[in-house]
Amino acid sequence: MHYIKNKYNIKTSQVTSKKNFINRRKVISGLMTSLLTLNNINVVLANSKNKMFSNIIERPLTTFKTLSKYNNFFEFGTSKEIWKQAQKLNINNWEIDVYGSNSLKNKIDIDEIYKRFVLEERIYKFRCVEAWSMVVPWEGFQLSKLIKHLEPKSDTRYVEFETFLRPDEANNQKQNWYPWPYKEIITIEEAMHPLSFLATGIYGQNLPKQNGAPIRLVLPWKYGFKSIKSISKITFSNKKSKSFWESIAPKEYGFWANVNPKISHPRWSQEYEKDIETGEKHPTKIFNGYSEFVTALYPNLEDRSIFY
Numbered sequence: 044m045h046y047i048k049n050k051y052n053i054k055t056s057q058v059t060s061k062k063n064f065i066n067r068r069k070v071i072s073g074l075m076t077s078l079l080t081l082n083n084i085n086v087v088l089a090n091s092k093n094k095m096f097s098n099i100i101e102r103p104l105t106t107f108k109t110l111s112k113y114n115n116f117f118e119f120g121t122s123k124e125i126w127k128q129a130q131k132l133n134i135n136n137w138e139i140d141v142y143g144s145n146s147l148k149n150k151i152d153i154d155e156i157y158k159r160f161v162l163e164e165r166i167y168k169f170r171c172v173e174a175w176s177m178v179v180p181w182e183g184f185q186l187s188k189l190i191k192h193l194e195p196k197s198d199t200r201y202v203e204f205e206t207f208l209r210p211d212e213a214n215n216q217k218q219n220w221y222p223w224p225y226k227e228i229i230t231i232e233e234a235m236h237p238l239s240f241l242a243t244g245i246y247g248q249n250l251p252k253q254n255g256a257p258i259r260l261v262l263p264w265k266y267g268f269k270s271i272k273s274i275s276k277i278t279f280s281n282k283k284s285k286s287f288w289e290s291i292a293p294k295e296y297g298f299w300a301n302v303n304p305k306i307s308h309p310r311w312s313q314e315y316e317k318d319i320e321t322g323e324k325h326p327t328k329i330f331n332g333y334s335e336f337v338t339a340l341y342p343n344l345e346d347r348s349i350f351y
């Protein structure tokens with residue numbers, strides 16, 4: 044990621060017209076209803092709170108095909124076409140190890156997660172630090188629910204997430220100059236925020252492996268690299284350690300990574316983004332459009348470091 048230059052020429056910014064947007068929303072709800080009937084899965088259609096979150100979106104959904112064929116998953120390679128390689132990942136009997144909890148339980152497996160948490164749909168905008176974006180109908184549940192269940196120690200300030208370490212399945216993990224496993228860290232306040240989401244599916248189906256099966260984080264107001272895939276370990280900690288990308292290039296991929304069009308990446312502008320479905324360029328919004336929900340997390344917005 045850190046060596047990809049911004050290859051997008053920005054000519055115009057095009058915003059979906061209100062009429063198209065409304066038509067599209069009809070299509071979306073029709074689509075979701077048919078998926079529900081088809082799969083009979085435990086998805087609660089967007090409740091009023093979720094609608095509020097999706098009201099900021101004025102773009103069509105990115106199609107399943109695009110979402111599952113254009114990915115960043117460095118464990119399987121550095122190109123966007125890793126979906127075939129990712130099929131090697133064995134997601135049977137998936138467990139998440141838990142550290143820093145008050146509970147005696149130090150693991151939770153995916154079956155228990157499915158039993159314990161009711162899945163809901165969230166349509167979120169997703170903005171990659173590489174200046175592309177998409178609109179995704181995720182399924183899953185609020186991260187705060189899992190955190191409450193896991194009973195973090197009272198001095199917890201940070202929540203760390205790690206991806207598996209399996210070089211036999213994920214070929215690029217044989218490249219030992221990367222600080223594997225992939226790791227991301229957020230504050231406990233960010234983790235408890237209602238927007239912070241654990242996704243187990245897209246479009247009414249289980250997450251494709253290339254999208255981070257069986258469970259991944261989604262933090263829509265931050266650059267996409269914070270949304271760690273295929274989580275296999277969660278640590279509650281009172282000290283901040285270094286994430287995967289922060290260890291590689293701290294000036295380019297810092298801890299906060301909150302989306303801000305005014306703060307350029309050292310090698311490209313963040314003012315515009317390219318929708319990977321339509322190819323249209325759109326002006327980037329602060330906090331990826333979610334500022335009304337998340338600014339309270341950051342009392343000192345003058346502090347530019349909260350955007351790195």
Ligand code: MTE
Binds near residue numbers: 116273
């Ligand atoms: N998680 C892991 N474990 N490995 C990765 O390489 N890439 C990140 C994030 N989570 C990544 C990851 C980046 S840079 C982005 S933009 C998103 O996943 C891409 O998610 P997608 O492939 O579902 O679009």
